[in-house]
Amino acid sequence: MAGTGIRIEGLRKRYGSGDTAVDALQGVELQVAPGEVIGLVGPSGSGKSTLLKCLGAVIDPTAGRIVLGDEVIYDNGWQVRDLRALRRDRIGFVFQAPYLIPFLDVTDNVALLPMLAGVPNQEARKRARELLAALEVEHRAKAMPAQLSGGEQQRVAIARGLINRPPVVLADEPTAPLDSQRALGVIRILNDMAQQYQTAVIVVTHDEKIIPTFKRIYHIRDGVTHEEEGEGRVI
Numbered sequence: 001m002a003g004t005g006i007r008i009e010g011l012r013k014r015y016g017s018g019d020t021a022v023d024a025l026q027g028v029e030l031q032v033a034p035g036e037v038i039g040l041v042g043p044s045g046s047g048k049s050t051l052l053k054c055l056g057a058v059i060d061p062t063a064g065r066i067v068l069g070d071e072v073i074y075d076n077g078w079q080v081r082d083l084r085a086l087r088r089d090r091i092g093f094v095f096q097a098p099y100l101i102p103f104l105d106v107t108d109n110v111a112l113l114p115m116l117a118g119v120p121n122q123e124a125r126k127r128a129r130e131l132l133a134a135l136e137v138e139h140r141a142k143a144m145p146a147q148l149s150g151g152e153q154q155r156v157a158i159a160r161g162l163i164n165r166p167p168v169v170l171a172d173e174p175t176a177p178l179d180s181q182r183a184l185g186v187i188r189i190l191n192d193m194a195q196q197y198q199t200a201v202i203v204v205t206h207d208e209k210i211i212p213t214f215k216r217i218y219h220i221r222d223g224v225t226h227e228e229e230g231e232g233r234v235i
């Protein structure tokens with residue numbers, strides 16, 4: 001399923017109904033090519049997390065279309081039967097707060113998804129350690145999540161989001177707790193991975209350290225997106 005890209009057309013999300021309804025997304029238009037990393041920037045409450053949750057099938061949009069490669073996965077309603085499989089195999093998440101499983105060590109936290117998908121344990125752990133090495137946390141491979149610093153936890157969460165090589169990766173503030181050098185390191189890894197596996201990556205961020213690296217940026221305000229050319233600074 002690699003190399004598909006994602007296209008969003010007229011996406012809407014209304015929370016609640018009647019007088020208390022909130023129109024969090026009001027016709028979002030957005031497109032990410034295979035191999036591309038785009039930035040999504042906007043003020044608090046503008047709809048960034050709502051958009052990622054809709055794309056990740058964590059919540060249901062209200063209207064619009066989502067196209068993954070050639071496949072329409074949402075068209076005023078989900079067009080795929082198995083949403084759990086969609087979330088597991090085709091969408092990678094890197095959450096704002098890294099929800100690591102407290103009783104699994106770092107390697108198994110990262111290896112869990114491929115194990116669940118049927119990859120033999122040894123192969124899954126080998127893949128996990130390669131990714132941990134790329135993210136410079138391999139020395140913590142046997143530690144438990146509670147023993148890690150905030151930045152280390154974040155990098156483990158990133159490894160977990162990338163391990164199944166999903167065609168789409170959604171990252172919500174992935175570099176917030178990291179220092180400048182590590183933040184740029186994370187963006188470099190996302191770019192390398194996007195190129196190598198033709199992944200489409202959406203990075204929600206306020207982080208001034210990484211914003212100059214994007215070639216294209218979508219600004220979102222009151223649930224509407226505007227595309228802008230970025231600096232695309234090479235790192």
Ligand SMILES: Nc1ncnc2c1ncn2[C@@H]1O[C@H](COP(=O)(O)OP(=O)(O)OP(=O)(O)O)[C@@H](O)[C@H]1O
Pocket residue numbers: 015016022023024042043044045046047048049050051
């Ligand atoms: N479950 C919910 N029920 C009702 N309204 C919600 C719900 N979740 C979010 N909202 C509202 O939808 C709008 C968009 O929220 P969202 O969380 O997407 O913003 P955001 O851009 O991610 O903000 P932040 O930068 O603060 O994380 C806000 O007005 C918010 O109050």
Ligand SMILES: [Mg+2]
Pocket residue numbers: 048049050
């Ligand atoms: Mg948010």
